[in-house]
Amino acid sequence: MELGNGKLLRTGLNSLNQAVHPTHGLAWTDGNRVILTDLRLQRGVAKFGDSQVIGKFEYVCGVSWAPLSIAHTPTLLAIQHQKHVAVWQLCPSTSGSSKWQMSQTSEIRESLPILPQGCVWHPKDAVLTVLTAQDVSVFPNIHRDGCRVKVDINTKGRIYCACWTLDGQRLVVAVDSSLHSYMWDSSQRSLQSCSFCPVFQVSRSIRSIAATADSQKHVGPAEERAVLLCEGKLRLSTVQQMFGLYLVEMLHDSHWILLSADSQGFIPLTFAASQMVVVRDGSLSTPELARGSPSHNRDPILPPGGFGDFAAQNADTAGCFSSVA
Template sequence: MRCSDEFIPIDMSLGLFGAVHPQHGVIWTDGKAIYLAPIHVHGHQVQNATSVRLGQFEHVTSVHWSCPGTGVTTTNSSAAASTTQSQPETEAGPPPCHLCVVHQQNVTVWRVSGALPRLSFKQVRKINVRPVPQGCLWHPSNDVLCLLSRHQCSFYFRHDHNKGSYAFPSLESGKISCGCWSPDGKKLILCIGSALLIYRWEDVGRSISDFSASAWRIPG
């Protein structure tokens, strides 16, 4: 990928999962800093754009956008372990959202609002979890961040106010290697050894603790 006349050294091992935001553009890292490259599409051609450095860190493994609009939320307090629901946007620019930054020892969550050149980039959360590669899974339509470590699947939500979290019991055997949300956000699939664990929700935004689970073992 090129940005202006300078080659951007994006290492696939650093993670491009969740790197593109439809309004803000491409977020990327060189392992130390985070950069934002706006996307300008004319016809079927992507125009070069100058990257802007958002922050400098000691170490960055990967960066992941949440879905657009998750930064404008209200709390649904009527349900146990409730998450949040998006509300109409009132700030200038794209609706606020969140950005997950994976470091060596922890994960930080940042609120992104406004638009370049007046983009606001503010840390709102620090989570002491070391996720597996591709272990940061933003929900497709809520502010729920699922973090997968080797033996734990944890959920974090309401990042700006009244922070919430929920976790499945730790695994006594086997290790989590990867996972993904279904496109409608009603299922989470985890791969543990030779088995797939499938969790189903009617509405994650109403109660993340209200789910059913099943397992499917890979033959052979």
């Protein structure tokens, strides 16, 4: 069934992002109208029903539903325009028909154009994140007041996209070729840089990120072990035997380094008690690395517990270990 025709703002834009509501169906736009189409799943097959126009505007960039959160709260729909976002509430028609009516609850205005898919809802609450090329703002109580929490991004790079982890505890923002991670405190309505790995560098520009698991989960078969230190030192052979690896890479200052051993077999680093160390299989890198020559032109994978719940890379983390005195 063809819903309509319209120009996408750029190649590969996901025009149906956050567009399906389990009760109200599919919300979409042709650039001027916002249309609601009944959508039902019958024996695993999507079936489209009637459509109705619920709003007409001068220009619409996109639409996205707020999540189903607390019971008895209104159904919210964010309508993205060029430099502002209008949040509308869906209500049953007062005429007694099956159609829905919209009423605007709040409006957000920005000095710069809002990014394509620049409206990102919190996965569990009516908390809206709005992105421009220079700023990220979080609106924690969008249907009641216009309270704004600006994300402190300590860089002059260009913002491209952002997403929440599925548990709603962390917001990750892509700035050029780096991922910036922030912990969300819902009670204080504040964001703080992630203490474990606040910034993670990727070797190429990032244009899209998506959460694939809760913050407590990892990508790949990660294992966690505890080891004993010898005056802050650790033998490379111990790590190799723990995870069954020949070449071992360790996450160090947001970069992956290939571990080697000194003349006594120790890793030439000093570890602290209770320190968490993330390692992976170094032989999965490149043929040059497998022969002992590190390559600096490949994509690093995302470490577990830091950014490991975002789909972006293609290698598996071997595991991590905690050092004890």
